[in-house]
Amino acid sequence: MDNGLKLGVFLCDCGGTLSKVTDFSAIKAKLQKLSDVTYVGISHDLCLKRAQQAMQKDIKDKGINRVVVAACSPELHENDFMNVVQSAGVNRHLLSMANIREQCFWAHPDKGKAAKKAMTQIGMAINRARFLEPVEQTQISVNKDVLVIGGGITGIQAAIELSNLNLKTTLVEKEATLGGKLNRFANLYPVQVSPEEVLATKLKQVAESQNIYVLTSAELIDVSGEVGNFSARIKRGNGEFVRNFGAIIFATGYTTQFSSQIYGLELSNNIITQSQLEEMLKSSSEVKQIPKSVCFVTDISDEHSRVSPLSALRNALGIKEKFRGEVCVLCQNLKVDGAGLEKLYRDCRNKGVLFIKFDNSPRISKQDGKIKIEVEDVLMSGEQVTLPCDLLVVEETSVPPLDSKVLGSTLYMGLDAQGFYQENNVHLYPTASNREGIFFAGNCHADLDLMQALTDASNVALSAYQLLAQGKIAVEAEKVMVDPNKCRFCLTCIRACPHHAIQEAKVNHEKMVAQIADLACQGCGICAVVCPAKAIKPKDWSDEQILAEFELLGEYV
Amino acid sequence: MKAKGAFLPDIVAFCCAQSAYQAADTAGSMRITYPENIRVIRVPCAGRVDVLHILRAFEKGADGVLVLGCHEEACRHLSGNIRAKNRVQRVNTLLQEVGIDGKRVEMFTLAPNQGSRFARIANEVNERIKELGPSPVKSGA
Incomplete structure (x- = not known):
């Protein structure tokens, strides 16, 4: 035949x-x-x-x-x-x-x-x-401008790297000034440079760059279009405007919150959170009542994050240097899994910070305005230790900022269990989102310290550069194809597509059908399976090809 | 043709190209052996595996079917592995209804570096299918 x-x-x-x-x-x-x-x-x-x-x-x-x-x-x-x-x-x-x-x-x-x-x-x-x-392969020309959302250190670094790669970058920050968390930190241990210095250097680079356009007090409202040709609706003051970009980088960071339920405690003048302590250390010259003994508690509400133990170590050392009181850190398993963290822990020990490990949560009570902590010290075979202290510093859990969470769902981006952005694949594509052309950098998608966040920012800048530098992207036309005659426009595929790549379109000016955007499609074939009319065919993974592979079952050639 | 004697089940393993397929590669690279009667079929995502594909595999003479995807919350296509899991459950009940043991279809999750896990799954499933015996579809029962 x-x-x-x-x-x-x-x-x-x-x-x-x-x-x-x-x-x-x-x-x-x-x-x-x-x-x-x-x-x-x-x-x-x-x-x-x-x-x-x-x-x-x-x-x-x-x-x-x-x-x-x-x-x-x-x-x-x-x-x-x-x-x-x-x-x-x-x-x-x-x-x-x-x-x-x-x-x-x-x-x-x-x-x-x-x-x-x-x-x-x-x-x-x-x-x-x-x-x-x-x-068939075609090429689509793309807009080479990049939008960076979030003017914290990660966003700033990403913008600087992009401008060095000669891509025009717009940096959008919702606050009135750039810098984000760096404006609030009292120190950056284990890095021996002050946050002010780091920020000043970076801001100077931003100001000197011809390629960075900074928009403060501005917010991203919505994005339409696809990779290479996104149009972003940005709100600033009372006005709104639309700009076009080839790629979008999210560096929206994290925020912290204290859970009084888990602790069974309310915050007061001598029970404060890490961020309140940061403020106190930042304005240490104005503090009237210097605490003589300070206790930190970590690992009760947030044992999985790096942010909590790191800020306890940083601030313990900060207190030792500024107030010279007694400092004690209560922890379960102090994780020193980042560069310089082991040294930071040793520095704390050398300066006289006491570490007490517990298995059962310490009991904290308040008598006549004084705080009393009772804890079983694991290293002393569970011996009961009672610690009076002037100031108790409790940890906070890191959570995504509310607006970034809302934005994530309006843009059809994947969110993890806590609402942070979910990377495409933690091993293979750690900075890519589920949508082509949208990237994540910094703590909005992962638990990172400062150095890691900077590396992440450079990483993302390179990804965006790789995507846009040529000014055009090679695209495989109709690698997943909808048969307009079979499509009943039931919207199932539009809802199921994890990459927001399917849109509605009109054929012959009358019938509405689903249409797949070749640039945004990542070829997973989920739509082909969910389509009740079997109108969608991924050309590289069609039903015929998959079924043909088991023709030889039960026999060997 | 297959040698007579010991029952050698035909097992089809749909492997996600992002994870399980690479895990099978890792197993080979580490020279970890597993039963050679596992037939790996590469798919772009576990979510590409249709109920129809699994049923057709049985029709063509498979004794067991494996769907191998990414760990939950690590799917490149967000929900592909969850969809696959649900479909496997659906096939389980469908098979039970027509009198085939639903345990002949299973879903597992892997990461690309888990070569030994791939081999372990292949071995365990092979043993289980051996115990269940040849698929009733194949023997015409």
Whole structure:
């Protein structure tokens, strides 16, 4: 039967290592007998340029129109092989891969079984190749301006990095001044520079840059459009205006709150929070009554955050230096998992800060305005310790600012359990959001200290640069396609799309259908599954391709 | 053709390209072995796996089906793994209704670096399916 298919199978024995465990010529002989297979080639190093040139030549000479590569994992070189296929004049999506290295010969020491599995895998890839569809590539020109939301240190750093990369940046801050939390901190230990100095240096850089446009007392209201061409509605004072940007960076940070329920305590003049203490230390010369003994309590309401123990250590040292009283830190497990934190802990110890570890929460009572803390000291085999103190400093939990949470949901961005922004993938794409072209930096998505937040900002700036620097983005046109004849416009896919990539559109000026924005689509195929009319087809992962892979169940080639 | 004697189940594993597929690669790179009768099918997200795909696998002779996705709250496509979990539960009940043990379909979550977890899941599921015996669809019962 002539269906016009000319399959070319390219085997790679990974520098000869796989030939030692199996006979590639036997595989070749078997494959040549399969229908539609016009060419089978064996190479030793398909990942190298020389072999790829030969592969390109073979595809051209033999008139191959579907390529199957049996080699290492597609996660490694799939893109390279796609380029080879494309350079040979065949659509780059007409490639199917069989992972015979990681998922076969490396995983299965039994040579006979591995050889059988390899044959099956190649057979599956061949079956899949029969149903591959071409996807055309186009380029879309993009706006190169970047919007940074949040004028804290992370936002400032991101804007500076972007301006150094020659991208015009608009920095939007809701407060009247830039600087965010840095304006409130009394010190930045373990960094030995004062917050004022850090801020002054950064603000000077912002002021000197030609590329940064600062908007204070301004807020982002809404965003429409997609990556490369977002239009952002910004409110400033009583006015509102719309600007266009190619990418948006969120650096909205965090805010803190004290949970009196968990502590069973109300704040008073001698029970204060970390941020109130910061204020006190910041204006230490005006403090009339200097506390002689100060106790910090951490790890009761927020054991998972880095913010709470770090601020306890910073402020304990700050008090020792400014007031010289007795300082005691009550903690469960003091986590010193960041750069310089171990040193900060040692500095505290050397300055005479006392650390008491507890398993059971300490009992805090107030008698005649005096505070009494009773705690079982774990390191003293649970011995009961009673501590009177002048000032008790309680920890706060870090929570997302309310407006950033609201903004997150209006922009269809993923939020985690606490309402912070959820990264696309914590391991693989730690600064990307679920929407193309929107990035997260700093504490609005992760628990970071100052140095980490700065690194994060640089990271994000590079991601935005990579996306926009060329002024155009390559896009695969209709890689996921809606069949307008089948679509009943039930909105199911629009609701299900995790990347907000599906919009409504009109065909022939009458029927409303769902339409997928190629730039925003990340190709997960969720819409194709939820569509009740089966009107959506991801061309790289169509039902036919997936089903074709189990044609060989129950038998080995 | 398969050798007669010991029952070697055919198990289809739908693997999310973001996590489980890479975990299978990691297992291979670390030379951790697992039953070779697990057939890995790469999908862009566990959320791409349709009820239809799982049922079709049984129709074509699978003895067991695995859906492997990202850990919860770590899905690149936010809800793909949750959707997959719900679909697997749906298939469980569907299979029970037609008289196939619902335990033949299972969902697990992995991270790309969890090669040994992939191998452990493959081994455990293989043992479980062996105990259940060949799929009634296959034997025509």
